[in-house]
Amino acid sequence: MQVTRRRFFRVCANGVAGSSLALMGFSPGEALAETRHFKLTRSTETRNTCPYCSVGCGILMYSLGDRSKNVRSRIIHIEGDPDHPVNRGTLCPKGAGLLDFVHSPNRLTHPEVREPGGKEWKRIGWDEAFDRITKLMKDDRDANFIAKTDDGLTVNRWLTTGFLAASASSNESGYVTHKVVRALGMTAFDNQARV
Amino acid sequence: MIRDPQDLRRYTASQRVNHWIVGMCFILLAFSGLAFFHPAFFPLAMLFGGGVWARILHPLIGVAMAVFFTLLALRFWRLNMMTATDLEWLKRAREMMDGDDHNMPIQGKYNGGQKALFWAVLVCVLVLFVSGLAIWREYFSALLPIGLVRFASLLHAVFASLMIALITVHVYAAIWVKGTIRAMWYGTVTRAWAKQHHAAWYREMTGRKS
Amino acid sequence: MTQHWEDIKNADLILIMGGNAAEAHPCGFKWVIEAKAQRKAKLVVVDPRFTRSASVADYYAPIRTGSDIAFLGGVINYLLTHDKIQHEYVKAYTDFSFLVKDEFQFADGIFSGYNPEKRSYDKSSWDYQLGADGFVKTDPTLQNPRCVYQLLKAHYARYTPEMVETVCGTPKDKFLKVCEMIAGCSTPDRTMTVMYALGWTQHSVGAQMIRTGAMVQLLLGNIGVAGGGVNALRGHSNIQGLTDLGLLSNTLPGYLTLPGDKEQDYAAYLAARTQKPLRPNQMSYWQNYPKFHVSLMKAWYGDAATKENNFCYDWLPKIDKLHDVLQVFEDMGQGKVNGYVCQGFNPLASFPNKAKIGGALAKLKYLVVIDPLATETSEFWQNFGPHNDVDPAAIQTTVFRLPSTCFAEEDGSIANSGRWLQWHWKGAEPPGEALGDGEIMAGLFLRLRAMYAKDGGAFPDPILKLTWKHRIPANPSSEELAKEYSGCALSDLADPKDPTKTLVKAGEQLAGFAQLRDDGSTASGCWIFSGAWTQAGNQMARRDNADPYGLGIAPGWAWAWPANRRILYNRASSDPSGKPWDPERRLVFWNGKSWGGADVPDMRPDAAPAENVGPFIMNPEGVARFFARGGLNEGPFPEHYEPFESPLDANPFHPQNPQAKSNPAARVFKGDMEAFGTPKEFPYAATTYRLTEHFHYWTKHVLTSAIIQPEQFVEIGAELAQEKGIAAGDRVKVRSNRGHIIAVAVVTKRIKALDVAGRKVHTVGIPIHWGFKGVAKNGYLANTLTPFVGDSNTQTPEFKSFLVDVEKVKG
């Protein structure tokens, strides 16, 4: 008889079964074996766009709860949007890890100030932050605004405060930022497109 | 407790304690080991508090057994040196098994079978200890080539089975030969027992010639 | 991108050069793989490193960093000399036959009109010969030695395969193999697409590199067709949108531009930008500039913008010069800047020569950082040992750090590389007290406005009159802002074809920029985004992914500018008679009455082919330019110049002319020229780049990214490593003339030494992503090493080519 490896395995398997039979019911009860439950079943799905590169992949964000009044939403999972024509559900290593960006331990949570020469941050409220910053801005603008050049040209610009805008923020944020920055007369104004 | 002043002392208390420590280790190891070896025996793991405890305890008990078996072997190895008489005894072991010990050579403290068993168990313990270390995942397995671990696993299983068989024989022999077990319970045997089974030892112990 | 991501699947050949799409844009790169699988397309990668893109390429050719113009110039030369160009296309759709002024000259690396003191050109000679009719003179036979074709041929005749090998280090056989593959796309039924990114832009001749790539594509007839184009793979998710919205020192939304000091007269400002056609029947779409500009000013200043006050023209700042970031940090370092606001921007990490940037920030009176994350910039004053060795006590800047939301916590749209504006929805509340960028801007603006209203101050008008019609003024909603930039009618708009009919009622959203008026009756904050939010609602939120023509165009998905057009210049996908070049890829064609097809035609819909309206409708010529005229600062034809830090002593094309070694028109600040290193001291070429595991300086704050690429490293070729006794895993010190970093050495066969101009050039690869804030292991900011010089047009810094030395760190 030709004993192939497969046949050999089968013989062994039968042997195992047989030897157990010989032990007459001295056999363990079957342990429960079940897949992990699908963790998103009743979470809330929100569509968004990956904030990293310019492919603009569609993402689905899953959050805890159903947005009822007493539940605080928290995003618990993010994956690709299969309907999106470009990424079709796929994500790169950065996009696939977006959840860890949203919940990064280095997210800022409150306004802070570091005073001149200081070595640490001091927590402040939004009102204090806005008041102090706008005071500094107005003082600088009022002192250094150039309405006309020496040779009499109307230029209405403010060069001594600059602004960098975020090319990961939305068009709407960008638009309102542009409006405010130009209304103030700033020209030292750029976004990441410059680099 | 001396039952009969005529009885002969076969084992000291410390020898007996040593033996039973090894014996208990063996039983625990056999039960937990069998649980890992064949699913039919897995419920034995419940004796240890479940599979995880069995997995944790088995190698620790194994180390304990190795230590105490070493002590035991140090105590007894000289007594188990094989002699020509032992070989003669082994040749005639079948007659013995058939219940006829008339032609068996005169035996000292241990007969050829016992000595053979001693050495066989010693080899088993050695192999089980070394191979057991190799398959002790928590500390050693990751350091060894996988082929070696696989070989050790097989070896461990084979020698464990062998040892269980040997110990079964050992236990059975003690049961079969009436008057034997008490030697390990309370250290003494009757003079008749000694004369019957270990005549040379009997003479040695009693100073008699015949 | 002239195309969009999914269109790449229509290509027959994909050239990745000056970029590394597989690594930086993996999900877009899938369409390259799709082209390979479905069209049996080939992928060619030309890069100093054997990148992840190269790992799946059909052909890889190495190139020395910074020498791409030489390579592509060589390709142009090959295509012209082997007659591998799409004749009908170039004849009809480019300036091949246009005659150039006799004064235009090129000699030993320098074009006519150069002023070496100012390091700039007088571009007046860089133009066409105009006839008495005001149109450009042409020679359809292409025989005139002054026609663009002849000048082009002469210019690139010097770019022989031998010169390419000398300059680029690309072995001649490999270069020719690439040429051969590219030449295969000169027929109408085969297209090549070009994918590039910062590997082209971050050079002192970056814009010209991109132009050279575009010229190759024009020769092949590959612009405006499905599967063609020149595709800028942009870095950030909305860098396209912010550029479109003009958040740059010299621009306004929709690529309108700020006036210069001299442009005191509004009419003259408009006239200079309202270009008359240079050839008969051309659309010259910028003729509509006044409509766009007036609508912008109405959007910003509402009723305050009147015809009488030139729609508040004077309220816009005028610029004396480009205040790009390099200029601003130069000024900052000189103490001329007092305040700086960084909204989601980390300049300490992102700009060249970290020491200079940090020094400049320390001279500020106040710095405001608005960011979701704790950036290096916000802590530039803090000592982080060798990674940021500063004395906090000596830095007198007041630093504010304001927490902002991230994408997941806000509604709004962002524009991808394919110019799609895609709406997204908020999924959760931000952590702690974080606010959205818009809310923060409102917080600043409303307080400033209140102060100016109360106390007055310098030129308060634009602040007091800025439109701010938000239901919650302190929190302008994304919907309101989107409607504002898309645009609405301010009074009833009469139908130009039938004035008795009203096209759009006052207050209604506009359908698109075609409805904009220059009389103040329309408002649109960004004309190219006009139509994003119409009367029918938010077009950017559309989610129909159907692709009816199978060309990968889903017109019902989101909204693309301009006018939901997915492929720019798509009229060029058909021949002059309006028939598709390739019947398999019918993008836009003439159906006998009008233009139509898979995409929104980039053409007046009723412009019959016989009218000869060129497909490049934004150019007054109506055709594409090989000869850039005054469009770029270094010259009308791209010429190879060495990086400012080059391993060579001279430009091999002009060995005798030191003026022509590096970009003669690039701006170099005092002190920065001295900070350039020499090959004697810093013998190795270096280039910085991104890794697929990380995104700029953000993902070092992201646990999963930190796990898959935890620690700073540099890549060193096996040959150089052996020479320097460096083994993989050793710590090495990489030094430039501006500073040093210490990192782990990854020794690899993927970076090879190249034979360049008779010497061996090693390249050291420097991934950027690490810094002194984050969950990944702290490291040095890579821009400690990079030089403070930029492209002369864009001022994008030369991060891709500089010089370093490398040594093993002992112990």
Next chain:
Amino acid sequence: MALQSLDIKARSATTTPSPQIRKAVEVAKLIDTSICIGCKACQVACMQWNDLRDEIGSNHGVLDNPMDLSAASWTVMRFAEHENEEGNLEWLIRKDGCMHCTDPGCLKACPSPGAIVQYTNGIVDFHEENCIGCGYCITGCPFNIPRISAKDHKAYKCTLCSDRVAVGQAPACAKACPTGAITFGAKEDMLDSAQVRVDGLKERGFQNAGLYDPQGVGGTHVMYVLRHADRPELYHGLPQDPHISPMVSLWKGVAKPLATAAMGAVAVGSLFHYVMKGPNEVSKETEREVEKEGEQ
């Protein structure tokens, strides 16, 4: 016991058959290494879906990270720089992880009932709550995949996202893969698409392109398309002909019944010996002799 969302075909350390009647579609993951760019999206998608976060390690002079599979890294990219016969560089990148063998060595070796199961769709899954931490699965695996956690001493590995597959979703890695190097579907369909890809590679000049679906383990439910199928070892040591080691086969195969039988035989033999031969008692004769001696 609840009816599982996936039927079980085999269960570790269980001697009776599982319910066999319902037939499920056999699934497989096909990994085309020729279009894998090693971006590690699969690694991150795996971490995200399975709620795993490994330690932040160090750079060891290569791009690989984490450097090896671990209890919290169920898949890692393995990079190999290979110079081919023409002297051209090939960067061979392979996603390493559980192969989901048809004949799983881990399951064979596992002593704990239900700690390792094989579903009828081919997925081999670990159930850590039943795991006793012995590490036999590691010993049994021909691909060196399972890892025991130092924290809880349980074995972990890729589950092929059995929880996702159970509800009709693809594994997280397959869904995320940007280039489509990982695809997921019925094994039959995956074999078809593998053929198309292999043909494509051959057209592009890779004459030795082929599918890696090693029959030594009965085939796998994670398969590779390789440019160099003749030399799988180029791909960071992918085994040429993997199979369950004969040692393991003996140990967890024939040795089990044989040894059990042998041990049983010894015990039963002893019993019968006693029954047949009776006890070995001290003979009356000896007793008398000893008594006599005692009297002297």
